[in-house]
Amino acid sequence: MTAIPARGPATDVDRARTRDRLWSALEDGDEYAAGTVVLGAVDEGLAPEDVLLEVIAPVQRKVGAEWAAGRLSVAREHAATAINDRVVAALAHHLRTGPDEPSAGRVTVACVDGEWHALPARLVAEVLRLRGWRVDFLGAQVPAPHLISHLHLTAPDAVALSSSIATRLPTAHAAITACQAAGVPVLAGGAAFGADGRYARLLGADAWAPDARTAADLLAAGLPGRTGTVAPRPPGLLPHLKDQEYTLVSRSARQLVRGTLAGLEERFPPLRAYTAAQRGHTVDDLAQIVDFLATALYTDDPGLFTGFLTWTADILAARHVPPRCLLPALDALHEQLKDFPRALRLIDEAGRALRAHLDGTATKEDT
Structure with a gap:
């Protein structure tokens, strides 16, 4: 798949209008209208990466905010999230332009075991594909043993590990250590790791990204330790x-x-x-x-x-x-x-x- 330019000529007004239309489709529970909004925006010139990160992502954050404020039920929040997930999948298929092999490298994107919020990781995966990476997206709650088995089979350049809920941090620590022991560096991301990445550093991740674009930039620059020299952090890292x-x-x-x-x-x-x-x-x-x-x-x-x-x-x-x-x-x-x-x-x-x-x-x- 040929890498697609990250930016387009669309204006902030175009993005805002597209967000409003997508939100209206989600409120109506109309998956087909949501897909039409997103695919139509790309066809009209809005860059695919902008659609993912400046349309779908903020609309999904609004879904969470409306749930927190008690204005969306759990069922409607789940329905809206599911529609957004399917819209991202439709966009990915819409953008596939040919059989070209990715040139940037290979990345495994996975959620920590017990982490059900897969959409943030999915957005990272699609941005990386747009940037020319071959991406293995493993989805929500991936047990560490299965993740490590996949790494041995595919030998990726890095793992992008996602978690939104802080209670999964102990599990994330185990996954980070296991990936590093397998010789694969870990890029951590998601709200669980703190707004400033403090928990990613505490748990010994090789890098932390606050958003998908930063994650893509860090991976393009190269994470340390790809050659199998990554060592787990010493047990004394958390002496308490x-x-x-x-x-x-x-x-x-x-x-x-x-x-x-x-x-x-x-x-x-x-x-x-x-x-x-x-x-x-x-x-x-x-x-x-x-x-x-x-x-x-x-x-x-x-x-x-x-x-x-x-x-x-x-x-x-x-x-x-x-x-x-x-x-x-x-x-x-x-x-x-x-x-x-x-x-x-x-x-x-x-x-x-x-x-x-x-x-x-x-x-x-x-x-």
Whole structure:
């Protein structure tokens, strides 16, 4: 497939108009209209890379934002994401111009095991194809053993590893180390690795990219270690893990959720009147809190846990659930982890930040 120029003469107005039309198609759940919008934009001169990154990607971010604000149901969010994914596939087929072999090299693009958000990785894969790479796109949640088997079969120049959810960072660490042990450097990307790539560096990735264009540029420049000399990071990279708090918390997650639910029921009486569905949602929220606490223990980063809690508070408020119920939940979790000093420190810091966030939100609403 011949590499296609990355940029076109289209204006910002053209891109904005195309985004609006694509969003309207997604709101209607109309896959065919969405495909017509995207393919028509390319035929009218909008560069394919711009369509991927300046039309589809921002519209997908809007899908997520509308879900977070409670204006899109989970079902509609899933439907919109599925349509966008199929539109990307239609665009890829539309752009195939012939049997020419890619000239830039070969890259494997995969999501970390347990990571279901595959569209960001798919966009990276298609941008790389446009830049002349042969791309093996493995899709969502790829177990590390299967990823390594694929690397041995295909000998790519690099792996682009994607994760959007921070709780997959321990799994990402294992995948990064395994790829490097197989002699293949890793380019990490996705929201899970932090807006500044801090977790990619912490976990020893060879490079980090904040977006698809940067990823393509870094791969074109060449990542270190392609010749099989890449070595896994030493075990001492995360010395705080020696205290076993991460291991013990992650292994006892179910018990912690049950104990926190019981403690929350005592501290937050309205929970007793919840329907079965509402209690189910509460259990899901508590499970996420425990998972993020465990991940913060893995990275030893209080900001990871704090950021998740303040985000959750905003989500609950958008769904008309009192976000202050998170505070007694933290108290119940604190009580169960009294013998875990690092966990207590994380919970205490998160509690202070959450109270400040809730007080600030209340002040804004009052004014």
